[in-house]
Amino acid sequence: MASPLFEEFTVKNMTTRNRIWNPPMCQYSVEKQDGIPTSYHEHHYSALARGGAGAVIVEMTNVLPEGRISPFCSGLWSDEHTKAHARLVQAIHDGGAKAGVQIAHAGRKASTGGELHSEKPNVSLSEEEGGWETFGPSAVAYPGLKKPTALTLERIDEIVEAFGAAAARAVEAGYDFLEIHGAHGYLLMQFLSPLSNKRDDEYGGSLENRARMIRRVAVEMRKNMPADMPLLARLSATEFVEGGLTVEEIAQVAAWLKEDGVDMADISTSGNYPAEIKVYAGYQTPMAAQVKREADIPVAAVGMINSPRLAEYIVGSGQADVVLVGREALRNASTPLEWARELKQEVDYSPKQYRRAWNTRR
Incomplete structure (x- = not known):
């Protein structure tokens, strides 16, 4: 019996071979600190694609140097980055998956050490340590980080334009779809949340x-994309903090973004303030289902x-159109192929050199 998980999925002009995608996951591995992805990134994304994912979304990629979480994060703020991203696209396509990239600005959560390079990765870097001035909608600090500078109207305009320019470079690099990062406490969510936005x-x-x-970012990015190219938005459905964003509000935001040219919502949670979260298998899915229904x-x-x-x-129950599999795929890049085997689904997109392993039971 055919599994809905291994049916194709179409959004705009893009059809993926199944409904198992890999979400953007920061790698903190741009060793030269110039935002240009390296051979490590090519191997990483190639492995995910060859493991059977329908689509692979490249990690949070920043529109300006000061928008990086850490000095070791990826960027698309200049034409120098485009060729490196084209190599990532090629690596993903060679593995049979569609390639997307998440476009972002970290706002007040920028200028930290990064998970791989600091004993205290979630502490602001000083200028002596290679840090920089951070910006947010208001001069309200993320707990434990330095206070950001409130953005002027002129600076907001510049950042919106930077999102559009990054989208144009991503299109030139050959990506099949783009994603706006409006979640996890980064700049666009900082504007959305009444906890961080006191303007x-x-x-x-x-x-x-x-x-x-x-919404301005969505319009600006869409303006720089082909009309039939999918645009996604990642949103945090709740902050798990009193006075923070609610699922109902995010469903309304998703509906507005749909009017602005967004084709699909990627629903996560939290990130704007530290919170105690009770996690369990599929814990965010009901919120994704609510956004799907209401928006x-x-x-x-x-x-x-x-x-x-x-x-x-x-x-299969219609709660979501696709599932994003992250840490499970980091543990085993071939998770989609493993799941196909467990569900007794015959798929023909494992690397031909490996098919003796996937097509037998020993």
Whole structure:
């Protein structure tokens, strides 16, 4: 019996071979600190694609140097980055998957050490340590990090334009789809949340005003993309903190973004403030289902989707259109092929050199 997990999925002009995608996962591995992906990134994304993913979304890629989480993060702020990203696209395509990239700015959570390079990765770097000035919607610090500088209207315009320019470079690099990062406490979510956005101008106050920044970004990116190319938005459905964003508000934001040219919502949670979160298998999926229902938009579910039966149920029950498998794929890049085998699905996209392993039971 055919599994819905291994059915094709189409959004705009793009069809993926199955409903198992890899989400963006920061690698903190740009050793020269210039934002240019390296051979490590090519091997990493090649392995995920060859492991059977329908689509691979390249890690959070920043529109400006000061938008990086750490000095070791990827970027698309200059034409020098485009060729390196084209190599990532080629590596993913060679593995049979569609290639996407997440476009972002870390805002007040920028200028930290990075997980691989510091004993205290979530502490702000000083200038002597290679750090830089950070920016946010308001001068409200993320707990444990330095206070950001509140963005001026002129600087907001520059950042919106930088998102558009990064989108144009991503299109030139050959990506099949793009994703706006509006989640996990980075700049666009900082504007959305009343906890981090204390502005009293057109970017603050009401939800409509707080959504103005991400909506402008969506319009600017869409302007620099082919009309039939999919645009996704990653959103945190809740902050798990009193007074923070709610699922209902994020469903409204998703509906507005749909009007602005976004084709699909990628629903995660939290990241704007430290919070105690009770996690369990598929814990974020009900929120993805609610956004799908209320905003009438295709969604991707993510968060401890760690078994083929759970993933199959999520897609088969219509709670989400695709599942994003992250840490499970880091443990085993061939997770989609493993799941196909467990669900007794015959797939023909394992590397031909490896098929003796996938097509037998020994």
